[in-house]
Amino acid sequence: MAGRVRVNYRQLERLQRRINKFAQVDMEAFCEAMAKELAARMLAKVIKRTPVDTGVLRRGWTIGQISKIGDEYKIEVINSVEYAPYLEYGHRTSNHQGWVNGRFMMTISADELEQQAPAIIERKLKAKLMEVFR
Numbered sequence: 001m002a003g004r005v006r007v008n009y010r011q012l013e014r015l016q017r018r019i020n021k022f023a024q025v026d027m028e029a030f031c032e033a034m035a036k037e038l039a040a041r042m043l044a045k046v047i048k049r050t051p052v053d054t055g056v057l058r059r060g061w062t063i064g065q066i067s068k069i070g071d072e073y074k075i076e077v078i079n080s081v082e083y084a085p086y087l088e089y090g091h092r093t094s095n096h097q098g099w100v101n102g103r104f105m106m107t108i109s110a111d112e113l114e115q116q117a118p119a120i121i122e123r124k125l126k127a128k129l130m131e132v133f134r
Contacts, residue, residue: 022132030128032066034121035073039063041120042077042113049105050087057081077106 043063050058057079064076090102 018133039075045109
C-alpha cells in the first residue's frame with residue numbers, strides 16, 4: 001500500500017514571512033509605549049481621586065521622564081505641590097491636638113493599576129501580534 005502526501009509550501013513560506021515580520025517588531029518601542037500608557041492611566045486615576053478645594057493639587061500632577069533600569073521601565077507620576085504628601089498620608093492638625101487621615105489617592109491608584117496592568121499589557125500584546133500575523 002502506497003500513500004501520497006501533498007505539502008503546500010506556500011503556506012509555510014507565508015508563515016516564515018510573518019515570523020520574520022514579527023522579529024522586526026521593535027520591542028523596545030513597544031515596551032516604552034506600554035510604560036507611557038500605564039503612566040497615563042495612573043495619572044488619570046490619581047487626578048480623579050485627588051480632592052478639590054482650590055484645584056491646585058489636582059493640577060499639580062505630571063508624568064516625569066522615562067528611564068530604563070535593566071529590564072524595567074520607570075516613569076514617575078509626580079505632584080510637586082508642597083502639601084501633597086500631607087494629603088496623601090495624613091497629618092496632624094494645626095493645633096497638634098488631632099490627626100487628619102490621609103486620602104491615599106496615589107497609593108490606591110497605584111494598587112489598582114498594579115492589578116489591572118497584566119490584562120492591559122496582554123491586550124496590547126495580542127493586538128500587536130494580530131497586526132503582525134494578519
